[in-house]
Amino acid sequence: MNIILKPIVTEKMTSQTESFNRYAFVVLKTANKIDIKKSVESLYEVKVKSVRTMNYYGKTKSRSTKGGVVEGKKNSYKKAIVQLVDGNSIDFYSNV
Helix, strand or coil: CCCEEEEECCHHHHHHHHHHCEEEEEECCCCCHHHHHHHHHHHHCCCEEEEEEEEECCCEEEEEECCEEEEEECCCEEEEEEEECCCCCCCCCCCC
8 A cells, every 4th residue: 555645736835846855745644754755765766855744633614504504524634745865856747
């Protein structure tokens, strides 16, 4: 089973990629930094300098409609920011 679920491609991460050679991924909640480093290195064939992780917890949301109040919950996930060694890069759009 793959540890990396999907890459995060946002305006903020694109600017960090250009400036600091950092990439962000949504990963499994049970993954640790060593597992994430090995997975990125094997999947994209690059050398990883450092890994930082963050846990985002699901928030409850509610809205009022004609039928009453509708409540729901956003999913919780774990995000990893991976910094690569200078000279390495990942191209997410090569397979498109």
